[in-house]
Amino acid sequence: MSKPFISICIPTYQRPHLLKTLLDSISIQNYRDFEIIINDNSKDDSVEQLLKSYVDKLPIDYVRNNPSTTAAENTNTVMQRANGEWIKLMHDDDWFETADALQQFADAAKRSGKDFIFSGCTQVWLDSGKKQIDLLSEEKKQWLTESPFCLFYLNVIGHPSATMHKKDNSVLYDTGIKWVLDIDFYMRYFKKHPGYHYIDACLVNIGKDPSQETNKYYKNRNVELPEFFFLLAKYEQDLDLKNRHVFHLIWNMLKRYKIKDPQEIYDAGFKGTLPARIEKIIACQKYIPDIILKQTPWSKKLVLRCYKKIAADYIKTGKTMHHDL
Incomplete structure (x- = not known):
């Protein structure tokens, strides 16, 4: 039997009602050269029971983890089990x-x-039904084309469920990261597989729910500070703050958490x-x-002044920086 072209990889956890919506949306796809790989972190058999109704409908390869793993580990395992040439990761609430x-x-x-493809998406709030269309603007497309390090400032790619990439088991999710793991994965994948193709259409619905695990990390000082600075240290040899988007991220992060001394970053958990x-x-x-920094017009002027001041140091050492913040 020949290998499928696409492996739809679904890491799931005890949400059969949401998984059913995803599987039903796969059932109606007119493209059929795919397999479905499901890794289940559930503590009960609710997902397993649901899948019995799809045995004759979809080509599903199901494994229930025992013991259960972290979300990142579950995602890595489901991608590693894929037989297809391409990985179409789908979270169970999308x-x-x-x-x-x-x-x-x-x-x-x-x-x-290209080895990396992503599309626009529609964010759907599961509790209210509210919808928001997310398409990549020409400006943000240019950012990503210039350098994937723009992702430090803004994740213009978005949710993993809106992406598809050629399988490469040497590029997986960093299991030590909670909040910025998607950004880290994208940047490492681009480093090995440069370039991307964008489909300018909403092909995936992204389920939004207040109970989602990642909500507790957003604007959490003890998560955002150590993780973003961990990434900055991880890629320092590649960027060294020359990239304007990286510089702007640091400025905003320090401003948001009112950092006045480097020790405060270590106190938040950075190692x-x-x-x-x-x-x-700093x-x-x-x-x-702080009242001045909070005012966007003033902050924009001040970040540009600081950027140019530090750029002067680069000029003295024979380096260059972009002056288009």
């Missing part, structure tokens, strides 16, 4: 928006010459050596009143 969604991903994989010039950015903000 689903395909149209019957030709998988066909569009497959066509892009065959024709684009390691802070990237070069962080102290200079020094730029240190004596500026």
Whole structure:
């Protein structure tokens, strides 16, 4: 039996009612050269019972973890078990928006010459039904084309369920990260597989729920500070703060948490050596009143002034920086 072109990889946890919506959206896809790999972290058999009704409908390879693993480990395992050439990761609370969604991903994989593909999506609030369309603007497309390090400032790719990538078991999720693991995965994948293809259409619905695990990490000082600075240290040799998006991220992060001393970053849980010039950015903000920093027009002027000041150091050492913040 030949291998499928696409492996739809679903890491799931005890949400059969949501998984059913996803499986039903797969059932109606007009593209059929795929397999479904499901790794289940559930403590009960609710998912297993649901899948019995799909035995004759879909090509499902199901494994229930015993013992259960972390979400990142579950995602890595389900991708490693895939037999297809391409990985279409789908979280269990997301689903395909149209019957030709998988066909569009497959066509892009065959024709684009790129190993990483993503589409627009529709965010759907599961409690209220509210919807928000997310499409990539030309400006943000240019950011990503210039450098994947723009993802530090803003994740313009978005949710993993809106992506598809060529299988590469050497690039998996970092299990030590909770909040910025998608950004880290994208950047490491781009480093090994440069370039991307974007499908300018909403092909996937992204379920939004207040109870989702990641909600407790957003704007959490003891998660965001150590994780973002961990990433900055991880990629320092590649960026060294030259990228304007990275610089802007640091400025905003220090401003958000009112960091006036580098020790506060360590106190929040960061372990390691802070990237070069962080102290200079802190020094730029240190004596500026918070009420001024909170005002967007003033903050934009101040970040540009600080950026140019630090850029002068690069000029003295023969390096260059972009001046288009």
